Amino acid sequence: MIKVGTCGFTYKHFKYFDALEVQQTFYDIVSDTQLQKWRKLAEENNVELTIKALQIITHEYNTSTYKRMKHKFGDAKNYGSFKDTKEVREATEITLREAKGLNAKIIIFQTPASFKPSESNARAVIDYFSTLDKKFKYGWEPRGEWYNELKLLRKVVEESGVIHVVDPFKHTSLTTVKYYRLHGIGKGEVNYSYKYTDDDLDLLKNMVTDESYVMFNNIYSFDDALRFKKLISESNSKIT
Numbered sequence: 001m002i003k004v005g006t007c008g009f010t011y012k013h014f015k016y017f018d019a020l021e022v023q024q025t026f027y028d029i030v031s032d033t034q035l036q037k038w039r040k041l042a043e044e045n046n047v048e049l050t051i052k053a054l055q056i057i058t059h060e061y062n063t064s065t066y067k068r069m070k071h072k073f074g075d076a077k078n079y080g081s082f083k084d085t086k087e088v089r090e091a092t093e094i095t096l097r098e099a100k101g102l103n104a105k106i107i108i109f110q111t112p113a114s115f116k117p118s119e120s121n122a123r124a125v126i127d128y129f130s131t132l133d134k135k136f137k138y139g140w141e142p143r144g145e146w147y148n149e150l151k152l153l154r155k156v157v158e159e160s161g162v163i164h165v166v167d168p169f170k171h172t173s174l175t176t177v178k179y180y181r182l183h184g185i186g187k188g189e190v191n192y193s194y195k196y197t198d199d200d201l202d203l204l205k206n207m208v209t210d211e212s213y214v215m216f217n218n219i220y221s222f223d224d225a226l227r228f229k230k231l232i233s234e235s236n237s238k239i240t
Contacts, residue, residue, distance in 0.1 A: 001210060001211060001212075002018075002208050002209075002210065002212045002214065002232055003018035003019040003048060003212070003213050003214070004017060004018055004019070004214045004215075004225055004228055004229040004232065005017035005018055005019035005020045005021065005047075005213070005214070005215050005216075005225060006020060006021070006215060006216050006217070006221040006222060006225050007021040007023055007052075007181060007215050007216065007217035007221065008021065008023040008217070008221070009021075011041065013222065014041045014042065014044075014045040014047050015045060016222075016225075016226055016229075017047060017225060017226075017229065018047065018048065018229070019047065019048040019049070019050060019213055019215065020042070020047055020048075020049055020050075021049075021050045021051065021052060021108065021181075021215050022038065022049055022050070022051040022052065022098075022102065022104070023052055025051045025052055025053070025054060025095065025098050026052040026053065026054060026055050026065075026110075027055065027065065027068040027069060028054075028068060028069045028070055028071055029054070029071045029094055029098075030098055032101060035098060035101040035102050036101065038102060039101065039102050039103055042102070042103070043103075048104075048105070049102045049103065049104045050104055050105070050106040050107070050108060050213070050215075051095070051098060051099050051102060051104045051106075051107055051108070052107075052108045052109075052110065053091075053092075053095045053107050053108065053109045053110075054091040054092075054094055054095045055069070055079075055080075056079045056080065056087055056088060056090075056091035057080070057082065057088050057091045057092055057095065057109065057128075058080060058081070058082070058109055058110060058111045058112070058115070059079065059080045059111075059112055060079055060080035060081060060114065061076035061077070061079045061080070073087065073090065074086060074087035074090065075087065080115075081111075081115055081121065081124060082121075082124040082125055082127075082128040083124070084124075084127070084128075092132070095107060096132075096133055096136070099136055104136075105136060105137055106136070106137045106138070106139060106163070106179070106213075107136055107137070107138050107139070108138075108139045108140075108141060108165060108179070108181075109138065109139065109140050109141070109162075110140075110141040110143065110165070111140070111141070111142050111143060111144075112143055112144065113143045113144030113145070113189070114144070115142070115143075115144065116144060116145055116146075117142075117144075117145055117146045117148070117149040117152050117153065119152075122152055122155060122156045125140065125156050125160055126156055126159045126160045128160075129160040129161065129162055130160070137163060137177075138160075138161075138162045138163065139162060139163035139164075139165040139179045140156075140157070140160070140162040140163070140164065140165060141165035141166065141181060143189050144189075147171055153174070154174055157174045157175060158174075162175075163175050163177050163178075163179050164179075165179045165180075165181055166179075166180065166181070167180065167181055167182055167183050167189070168180045168182070168204065168207045169182070169185050169200075169203075169204075170189065176209075176211060177211045177212075177213075178207075178208065178209055178211060178212040178213065179212075179213045179215070180204075180207075180208075180212065180213065180214050180215060181215050181217050182196070182204075182214070182215065182216045182217055182218065182221075182224075183217050183218060184196075184217075184218045185200065190217075191218075192217070192218045192219050193218070193219050194218055194219075194220075195218070195219075195220040195223075195224065196216075196218075196220070196224045196227075196228075198227075201224070201227060201228050201231055202231070204228065205228075205231055205232065205235060208232070214228060216228070
């Protein structure tokens with residue numbers, strides 16, 4: 001099963017892709033009305049929805065990602081880093097409720113580079129995921145220096161049971177199920193203005209397995225994902 005889609009979407013995306021990642025749930029609380037609209041579109045078009053967990057769980061308060069959040073609550077000092085606080089617990093309940101409303105099976109948690117590899121942070125991740133509803137699957141995309149501490153990263157992934165979410169052009173997934181978020185090729189962890197070449201997509205085709213989500217997260221995500229989906233379809237046709 002290879003599912004191709006985008007991180008973020010417009011209504012037209014439902015006509016073209018196998019999976020779509022809801023980004024709005026990271027930036028703010030989403031209304032039940034909006035969730036139901038997306039769920040209806042997904043069911044009508046046989047699209048799997050995944051969601052990105054609310055930033056209060058993963059990101060300490062900042063002036064960049066939080067500027068889009070209108071529904072802040074509690075003490076911002078208690079936000080982020082999988083802290084065992086009332087605010088993080090409430091944010092978790094919101095994310096789980098939204099996932100249920102969307103009929104999403106996978107929830108993605110992305111940590112910023114400021115969430116550094118350490119024994120205490122590793123334990124926070126493991127402890128956090130041990131408390132969650134087993135009806136869902138969880139993916140973790142660590143950014144920053146975790147790849148300099150592969151032993152510690154592997155320990156967290158194995159003990160928490162999460163899907164290891166990566167950009168495959170930058171890192172190798174440590175789990176059988178692949179959830180790829182493609183942020184563009186170039187210096188740094190993201191290069192959203194990058195447009196993938198045909199050679200890039202050929203290389204990507206060799207990275208996917210039968211259990212892969214391939215989610216484009218660049219400016220040209222619609223076109224690049226559509227091209228890659230066509231490439232996968234043509235490759236499968238040749239095999240059969």
